[in-house]
Amino acid sequence: MSRLLFQGVPGVADATAGQLTTDHCSLSTVSDADGDTLHEECGVVAIYNHPDAARQTYLALYALQHRGQESAGIATADGQNLANIKGMGLVSEIFTDDVLAKLPGTMAIGHTRYSTTGDSALLNAQPIRVDSTKGLIAIAHNGNLVNLGGLRERLERDGAYFQTTSDSEIIVQLIAHSRKTTLVDAIAESLSQVDGAFSIVMMTRDRIFAARDPRGFRPLSMGRMKNPDGGETIVFSSESCAFDLLRAEFVRDILPGELVMVSQDGVTSRQFASGVEQASCIFEHVYFARPDSRIFGRWVQESRDAMGRQLARESSVPADVIVPVPDSGVTAALGFAEESGVPFRMGLIRNHYVGRTFIEPEQRVRDFGVRLKLNPVRNLLAGKRVVLIDDSIIRGTTSRKIVRMVRGAGAAEVHLRISCPPTISSCFYGIDTPSKQELIAANKSVEEIRRYIEADSLAYLSLDGLLNAARGDLDIGYCTACFTGNYPTKWVDVSEIQPAVAAV
Ligand code: SF4
Secondary structure, eight states: OOEEEEESOTTSOSEEEEEOSSOGGGOBOGGGTTSOSOEEOEEEEEEESOTTHHHHHHHHHHHTGGGOOSEEEEEEEOSSOEEEEEEESOHHHHOOHHHHTTOOSSEEEEEEEOOOOSTTTTTTOSOEEEEETTEEEEEEEESOBSOOTTHHHHHHHTTOOOSOSOTHHHHHHHHHTOOOSSHHHHHHHHHHHOOBOOEEEEEOSSOEEEEEOTTOOSOOEEEEEEOTTSSEEEEEESSTHHHHHHTOEEEEEOOTTEEEEEETTEEEEEESOOSOOOOEEHHIIIIISOTTOEETTEEHHHHHHHHHHHHHHHHOOOOSEEEEOTTTTHHHHHHHHHHHTOOBOOOEEEOTTOSTTBOOOHHHHHHHHHHHHEEEOHHHHTTOEEEEEESOOSSSHHHHHHHHHHHHTTOSEEEEEESSOOOOSOOOSSEEOOOGGGOHHHHSOHHHHHHHHTOSEEEEOOHHHHHHHHHTTSOOOEEOHHHHOOOSSOOOOGGGGHHHHTTO
16 A cells, blocks of 8 residues: 655654555556656645645646656645655645645645656655754755766765655755855755756745756746735746646746745845756657646747647648647647648547556556557548647557557548657656667667558658747757757766666
8 A cells, every 4th residue: 555654744753654545556557558658757846935835735736747646745844843745646646635734834845756666666755854954954856967976975974864765865965964054055055066957946944945957957937926814925836837726927937057045035046057058858848848838938838839830841741630649749730730721630539537547457558558548539530641740759659559540440541740859869857768779769760660650651840840849039948868869968877867767
């Protein structure tokens, strides 16, 4: 049975305690039945000055559930204590009314995570709460650090005791071991010592901090809202879609290399790093972020629409219908259809109730996988020349099943169009990707992939087309390493970034 992990919760001993009513261990995630989808690893949230900070954080995490479905946690602070509860499962499964009631305070941070399975999954769920020489600190982190070699050992030699194997805890231990006299100086110094991707929120008993790495790999935005007491609540979220649920107003993105502090003195900010070229993750615009979010200064919906339009300009084909692979292919397909003048039809229907709740032995789930998730609308497809729009091909197994499914529904031709270039390299910055050997585009030509997936034609969006679509009128520097192999950080030893490859 899955359990909750309690730390510093009034009236509850620190330890794993309590049990969820569902045995998550026996559930299979059929939404990724073939392991053929990329996973975002985390979403983070912070709330400052709200009478029910835990519930606001819960709502925001609910809006960020797409960024990670395996574990979630909320830590709250009331000026004196810092309580933390985390567990395995969906946000709504973990945080019942009873559980939320155990989290008092006007400040909170939250985290939702896609994690690889294993014994350490609950322990490595976040927020991580550490009682350090600088006082109690809780941290929630989206991204992956890449220069860990030696840092952990050095800290352990200096007396650090690590509770987890998560690289996020290294940031807290660096803070604890900093010789700087103020906490904000210690945090700034610590963040400047680590490299890689981090959008983090941190909390002490009376302050909230939010920061992004100098390249700005992952999104993080600040918002504000009026709270029921008439005061102003400051909110941080991985994506702006969470602000809508809270009725908060979007204020701005946290800048790459910026550290923001919120305390009773208000909001203050400093740059802990500068002069580094921006490398925000372009895949956030292709696939991970929600289309109703504004990230890196641009609406995701606008980017995906532009990707679809450009894809139509680059690789249009005579057809009767444009059909998205739902849900993530929908916006690009709308752009493709408008640009090409070919009608858009929902020829594949996604079952939204499949996911964590389908209990089957793993092999049977694999066999059922795509059919459980998607079903063709035969009257829309039979006899038609179909252009399918999807956002990526990872291993190729799912794409082949979908092409077969559409052909099996009577389509006369099936053409597959992908709204980004071929994925040829693994991600080291917080996205769980298969190894290069398992990425079909790293090992086969486009024509070989077309034959493998049994499509009549296959085309990908060009890199320039993708960059233009994700930039619009803005001057944004993007990471495109999974399409080019050109990594924005110094090359790292794969053994140093185990979390990114452990799920292979
Ligand atoms: S390698 Fe790809 S998925 Fe990873 S940060 Fe860069 S663009 Fe994003």
